[in-house]
Amino acid sequence: MTPPLRPRRFLIETWGCQMNELDSQRLAGQLMRQGLLPTRDAGEADLLLLNSCSVREKAEHKVYSRLGEYRLLKRERPGMRIGLCGCVAQQEGERALARVPELDFVLGPARVGELAALLPRLAVGERVVAVGFPDQRHYDIDAVGRLDAYKGMVTVIEGCDKRCTFCIVPSTRGAERCRPLADVVAEVEHLLAYGFVEIELLGQTVNHWREPGGDADFADLLDAVAPLPGLRRLRFVTSYPRDFTNRMIERLRIHANLSDYLHLPVQSGCDRTLRRMGRGYTVAEYRDLVARIRAARPSAALSTDFIVGFPGETEAEFDETLALIEAVRFSAVYAFCFSPRPGTAAGRLADQVPARLAQQRLQRLMDLQNRIQGEINASLVGTETEVLVTGPGKEPGQVVGRTSCHRIVHFPAPGSAEVPAPALGSLVRVRVTRALPHSLLGEPAAAAPVGLDRRGDSRQPRLPVVA
């Protein structure tokens, strides 16, 4: 008897930001439509995709070292195809094919929607380079392999025109392109109709969104999306401080379902460094923005990014960054040592800070932030908060979820005929009982028992789907 044909399998590895995560979901969706199934085992994958990030040198090295591992696999299984996607793909183009003979194709971020069309060419052994920024881009909202059961990401703006002196994104993701408001609303409605309860609007400078050819700005986009029925939480990343207007801040007062969590990268606490980074704001302006946001939304939880050891950064200037962290008390900080990127103005600066010194500064910064974060978490013990359930907890009988300010909370979920365990995507009121360094423990609050505060009893937990 002829054995049944084994469906072809694919594996996608993703590095980097939420934009890459969503791009990976778009790649997966196209492949599933072509009948391929996902696998976690590279050894059985017929198609391996590396969706890369080039924002730091280390991430770029990692992707090449992974390609080195996969080229050995391909020697054993020549029928397998390997693709490099994402920002390194755009940056390297043809060079990547020359450097890795086993690599079959290179697909830039603006060409993600073309993967399905490439498959027949790959099947006959053609090596393909698809990079650059075509005017017409294919984006099929029906072909996105949404990995979350409750949260959908929606791109509202691609690329960036800011040209901060350290950043490679404008050359890997291209010039800014805003999606029309009607398209964004249609995609959000599509996701809500499917049962998603949290929507995350994405863009490198998400709050710089403008209606193409029109007057509407990001505040208007929030007004159009936030009231849509079924939308429990609306988040957006990444906001550019200079583009955060008072109209947008006012939306934090108006729309209760806007998340408390705001990511507002500052990069440095020193004016001279900010000027040399080309950021376009001062420390005082940033602090004023924080004050206005907190006045409008006292429960706002701010996270930020820092680059430590920017060329020419002195010890005293670094101390100004520490002072800003003390003053603002961020809920979370993402900090990295400066990494020179090809083609950027800062990459050519002569007065680079020695790697060891930058590393020591980074450690001091993280020690300070860990202390502050611990204090903030400890202050939450005894309070009640609304938690959106995101999955099973680490311990048996526990579930885990996120607060509106994006903190992780573990709490017990009994799960019985009388008191069912909460479904993924349901909202539960939880009392915080203990603070850990990076998460909280809690128990369901008596006022709203587990399982009752949820939208629609027919909604069941789901596994990855194509929405």
Ligand code: SF4
């Ligand atoms: S705003 Fe600056 S840091 Fe952010 S993507 Fe654009 S150039 Fe890069």
